[in-house]
Amino acid sequence: xxxxxxSPQSLIxxxxxxxxxxxxYTVSPFSNLRWYKQDTGRGPVSLTIMTFSENTKxxxxxxxxxxxxxKQSSLHITASQLSDxxxxxxxxxxxxxxxxLYFGRGTQLTVWP
Amino acid sequence: NAGVTQTPKFxxxxxxxxxxxxxxxxxxHNYMYWYxxxxxxxxxxxxxxxxxxxxxxxxxxxxxxxSRSTTEDFPLRLELAAPSQTSVYFCASSYSDxxxxxxxxxxxxxxxxx
Numbered sequence: 001x002x003x004x005x006x007s008p009q010s011l012i013x014x015x016x017x018x019x020x021x022x023x024x025y026t027v028s029p030f031s032n033l034r035w036y037k038q039d040t041g042r043g044p045v046s047l048t049i050m051t052f053s054e055n056t057k058x059x060x061x062x063x064x065x066x067x068x069x070x071k072q073s074s075l076h077i078t079a080s081q082l083s084d085x086x087x088x089x090x091x092x093x094x095x096x097x098x099x100x101l102y103f104g105r106g107t108q109l110t111v112w113p
Numbered sequence: 114n115a116g117v118t119q120t121p122k123f124x125x126x127x128x129x130x131x132x133x134x135x136x137x138x139x140x141x142h143n144y145m146y147w148y149x150x151x152x153x154x155x156x157x158x159x160x161x162x163x164x165x166x167x168x169x170x171x172x173x174x175x176x177x178x179x180s181r182s183t184t185e186d187f188p189l190r191l192e193l194a195a196p197s198q199t200s201v202y203f204c205a206s207s208y209s210d211x212x213x214x215x216x217x218x219x220x221x222x223x224x225x226x227x
Contacts, residue, residue: 004155104155
């Protein structure tokens with residue numbers, strides 16, 4: 001069964017600290033994996049996309065990693081800011097004709113001052 | 114460039130009522146999608162469209178209908194609302210359905226059916 005599992009479900013950290021969010025998937029075949037940030041009351045916004053051949057990709061303070069062999073991805077946030085408080089969603093694309101996407105449930109991150 | 118806009122932002126319906134969720138995009142995207150996001154769950158695809166006049170079912174289409182008369186608009190119709198349809202509804206669009214094309218999401222409509 002094609003699934004995307006994220007952990008932890010929620011996380012609270014202090015401003016300035018680092019954190020790592022995890023995503024495990026069983027989706028097959030695999031085309032790419034995106035991390036989205038969803039602010040409260042807003043739609044998801046793409047942070048980064050990882051393809052099969054990529055191991056690491058950075059977008060400012062966000063660094064995503066992908067291990068396609070173990071079907072795991074992580075999103076590392078460095079020097080967290082209050083504005084990082086959001087839900088982070090892992091989305092895996094099967095790469096089928098219709099671009100089938102599988103969404104994780106998200107990790108709710110709260111950054112405290 | 115407003116991107117993807119949705120109206121209304123909030124709505125409360127009684128069981129059996131009907132309503133239309135509006136979605137408009139100004140990016141000239143061919144592909145448009147409707148998702149629902151239940152509390153603590155991942156987004157589920159309801160319907161999608163690959164262009165004006167062409168729509169197809171997604172993973173959870175029961176209880177919904179869509180139409181696509183223009184490139185810009187993709188309304189979602191709820192007939193005979195049920196409590197199970199209480200959810201947050203997101204409209205999205207993309208330039209194409211190629212693997213690496215990003216979907217751009219609207220702000221969502223929070224619907225409660227009582």
